[in-house]
Amino acid sequence: MILDTNPNRMELLRLKKRRVLAKRGHKLLKDKQDELMKQLLELVDKVKELRKKVDRELAKATGRYLFAKAGMGIEFLESAMLIPGIRIELTIEEKSTMGVKTPIFKVQTEGSIQNYGFAHTTGELDSSLLAIERVVEELIHLAEKEKKLQLMAEEIEKTRRRVNALEYILIPNLEDTIKYITMKLSEMERSNLTRLMKVKDIVRSR
Amino acid sequence: MNQTVEFKPDLKYTYATGRIRVLETKLLSSSKVEKMINSRSISDVLIYLEDTAYDDTVGEMKDPGKYGEFVKIERLISFDLMERLILDPDVKHLFRIPYDFHNLKVLLKRRLSEVATSIVLSDFGTIPAEVMKTAFETDNFHLLPEFMREVIGQALAQHYLKKNLKSMEFLIDNLEYNHLLFLSKKTNIPFLVTYVKIKIDLTNISTFLRIKYFNTKDNVEEALIEGGNLQLRFFLQLISESPESLPSFFSNNPYLYLIEEGVRKIIEDGSFSIFDKESENYIMNYMKLSRYVTFGIEPIVAYFVSREQDLNIIKMILVGKLNEIPTEEIRQRIPITFN
Amino acid sequence: MDGVGIAIAGSAMAAFLAGIGSAIGIGIVGQQAAGVLSEDPEKFGSLFILVVLPGTQGFYGFLASMLAMGKITPNLTMIDGWRILFACLPIAIAGFVSAIHQGKVCAAGANLVAKRADQAMKGVMYAVMVETYAVLGLIITIFLLAKV
Numbered sequence: 001m002i003l004d005t006n007p008n009r010m011e012l013l014r015l016k017k018r019r020v021l022a023k024r025g026h027k028l029l030k031d032k033q034d035e036l037m038k039q040l041l042e043l044v045d046k047v048k049e050l051r052k053k054v055d056r057e058l059a060k061a062t063g064r065y066l067f068a069k070a071g072m073g074i075e076f077l078e079s080a081m082l083i084p085g086i087r088i089e090l091t092i093e094e095k096s097t098m099g100v101k102t103p104i105f106k107v108q109t110e111g112s113i114q115n116y117g118f119a120h121t122t123g124e125l126d127s128s129l130l131a132i133e134r135v136v137e138e139l140i141h142l143a144e145k146e147k148k149l150q151l152m153a154e155e156i157e158k159t160r161r162r163v164n165a166l167e168y169i170l171i172p173n174l175e176d177t178i179k180y181i182t183m184k185l186s187e188m189e190r191s192n193l194t195r196l197m198k199v200k201d202i203v204r205s206r
Numbered sequence: 207m208n209q210t211v212e213f214k215p216d217l218k219y220t221y222a223t224g225r226i227r228v229l230e231t232k233l234l235s236s237s238k239v240e241k242m243i244n245s246r247s248i249s250d251v252l253i254y255l256e257d258t259a260y261d262d263t264v265g266e267m268k269d270p271g272k273y274g275e276f277v278k279i280e281r282l283i284s285f286d287l288m289e290r291l292i293l294d295p296d297v298k299h300l301f302r303i304p305y306d307f308h309n310l311k312v313l314l315k316r317r318l319s320e321v322a323t324s325i326v327l328s329d330f331g332t333i334p335a336e337v338m339k340t341a342f343e344t345d346n347f348h349l350l351p352e353f354m355r356e357v358i359g360q361a362l363a364q365h366y367l368k369k370n371l372k373s374m375e376f377l378i379d380n381l382e383y384n385h386l387l388f389l390s391k392k393t394n395i396p397f398l399v400t401y402v403k404i405k406i407d408l409t410n411i412s413t414f415l416r417i418k419y420f421n422t423k424d425n426v427e428e429a430l431i432e433g434g435n436l437q438l439r440f441f442l443q444l445i446s447e448s449p450e451s452l453p454s455f456f457s458n459n460p461y462l463y464l465i466e467e468g469v470r471k472i473i474e475d476g477s478f479s480i481f482d483k484e485s486e487n488y489i490m491n492y493m494k495l496s497r498y499v500t501f502g503i504e505p506i507v508a509y510f511v512s513r514e515q516d517l518n519i520i521k522m523i524l525v526g527k528l529n530e531i532p533t534e535e536i537r538q539r540i541p542i543t544f545n
Numbered sequence: 546m547d548g549v550g551i552a553i554a555g556s557a558m559a560a561f562l563a564g565i566g567s568a569i570g571i572g573i574v575g576q577q578a579a580g581v582l583s584e585d586p587e588k589f590g591s592l593f594i595l596v597v598l599p600g601t602q603g604f605y606g607f608l609a610s611m612l613a614m615g616k617i618t619p620n621l622t623m624i625d626g627w628r629i630l631f632a633c634l635p636i637a638i639a640g641f642v643s644a645i646h647q648g649k650v651c652a653a654g655a656n657l658v659a660k661r662a663d664q665a666m667k668g669v670m671y672a673v674m675v676e677t678y679a680v681l682g683l684i685i686t687i688f689l690l691a692k693v
Contacts, residue, residue: 063529063531063535064477064479066525066529067479067522067525067526067531067539069525070521070522070525071482071518071522071539074274074278075305075308075326075328075330078312079308079311079312079315082312082315082316082325083315083371085372112422112423114420114422115372116372116375117311117372117376117378117379117429118376118379118409118413118416118417118429119383119409119413119431120308120379122478122482123412123415123416123419123472123478123481123482124478124479124482126420126478127420127476127477127478130420130476131476217573220573220576220577220580220652221576221577221579221580222580223580223652223656224576224577224578224579224580224583224652224655224656224659225580225583225584226580227581227655227656227659227660228580228584228588228659230659230660231659231660500577500649500652500656501573501649501652
């Protein structure tokens with residue numbers, strides 16, 4: 001498509017500058033896209049593994065908790081769990097990598113999840129609760145990674161759209177226009193020349 | 207199992223033992239449990255409960271997920287039977303007092319922490335739950351029996367000193383077992399005294415391993431309970447030993463097998479499942495000694511304890527099947543039964 | 546003091562000591578059997594023999610007492626009176642003690658029946674072994690009375 005411009009030299013110069021700029025931008029964006037893609041793929045593998053691990057451990061820990069719960073009197077479990085002994089504080093910070101703002105979760109735990117006497121509770125209850133506590137930490141870690149993944153994927157999408165816009169629309173357009181203007185200009189040149197020759201002929205025949 | 211105990215014949219319980227001997231045959235047997243573990247679906251598990259003591263209640267259980275309801279009803283039946291068969295009030299109290307202490311803990315915890323929680327009190331205690339509640343709500347502790355008042359006083363003093371709920375709970379547990387030991391000695395039945403002592407020992411071993419293995423910052427001396435066969439000194443000198451070497455210190459004591467098996471699993475993957483199971487097995491093996499008693503309260507106590515055990519086993523199998531846990535994993539957690 | 550009073554005392558002892566023993570013995574096994582039956586009434590048949598077994602001593606005592614009574618004549622000498630009394634002692638004492646113990650053995654047998662009804666005869670066999678000594682006591686009493 002040819003842009004709506006006046007075919008003159010000034011415009012041609014301006015367009016040529018724009019073309020250089022667009023090409024440089026295209027290259028930069030392309031590089032960014034490649035790099036993001038590379039990181040994304042690395043992260044995807046890690047997240048996949050972590051997800052599997054967390055899923056497995058969560059299932060295991062809850063299974064153990066269920067057995068521990070079944071193995072003791074329901075009343076005693078109730079009084080053991082009455083007062084929560086643990087506080088989990090979650091602070092969220094932002095970090096920017098390649099223009100992508102990703103959150104970083106910081107977990108701070110205070111106290112112990114085991115907040116009851118030993119006499120009417122079983123060791124398996126402790127160990128299952130501690131397993132759950134560990135899984136929760138990994139779960140938060142996983143959430144952070146998955147969010148990062150999502151944000152990166154969005155950024156890649158955006159970058160790809162930009163790259164495509166540059167590659168398939170802006171740059172071809174600019175090139176078409178430049179070509180058009182160049183042709184128009186040389187056309188004008190030629191018509192000028194013929195006009196001049198004609199004038200020269202008329203003057204000479206006189 | 208090399209626990210020995212003296213049995214004193216008591217002709218008061220002749221009728222009751224006769225009844226218990228029939229009831230006993232309807233407790234879960236190991237072959238039945240095995241079939242339940244191997245069954246593919248929940249409904250199969252429930253089928254195997256037919257012809258057992260739990261037949262009627264199982265028939266009324268519509269949703270296996272609500273096994274809590276089932277256990278509650280069966281518990282009521284157990285306590286009701288005990289109420290009728292055991293003539294000695296101190297023996298009944300031996301099994302009801304833990305629920306008093308449970309209620310006490312719940313009420314104390316609610317009062318001392320500012321967390322507003324809904325509470326559920328147990329009705330199995332010797333003091334009616336309503337009385338406990340009113341006593342706490344109106345600060346009228348004279349409604350409570352003397353031992354309870356004393357426990358409350360000591361618990362509050364401990365909390366005031368240590369500012370720590372856990373510390374207070376340790377003290378309450380200690381007082382509870384002291385009271386149980388006192389009651390069992392009052393009954394003058396060696397079987398019961400040894401039972402309470404075994405309970406204390408098992409609790410202490412468990413507490414010790416938990417503190418040691420999970421490295422909680424709890425004070426061992428506070429958490430352990432006095433009065434068992436194993437002295438507190440014995441545990442205190444073990445506190446710095448490595449977990450692997452623990453069994454060697456128990457070499458000439460009846461808990462050796464339980465420690466060996468339990469500790470092996472704990473070292474392997476931090477799970478107390480085997481230890482807990484072996485503890486239950488130890489108590490059950492002790493209860494089995496009552497099989498040879500014709501006249502006495504022991505078979506009734508053993509029946510009561512075995513029934514509780516059965517209920518736990520049913521709960522565990524149902525939980526396992528409901529959550530589609532592999533058969534092998536369920537099996538390794540199921541303790542032995544009386545039959 | 547003539548021999549009649551002493552002989553009557555002997556005859557009475559044979560009846561009441563063995564009778565008390567039987568009553569206690571049946572009391573024990575009866576309670577146990579009632580416990581079993583309250584949960585499983587179908588076992589009445591297998592339990593019946595076990596419950597009546599300790600009752601035999603009372604019957605032996607009664608028999609010995611009757612025999613002794615036959616020996617009592619109005620002009621019994623003191624020596625003969627004592628003889629009759631001592632002759633009655635074996636069944637009186639053996640009956641008393643064995644009936645109580647048989648009651649306990651039968652109660653244990655009732656426990657066995659509670660678990661496995663088909664094993665009832667084994668419980669009865671053990672109880673019968675206790676019975677032997679009551680029977681021996683009775684035989685001795687009879688022979689001794691014959692010698693008076």
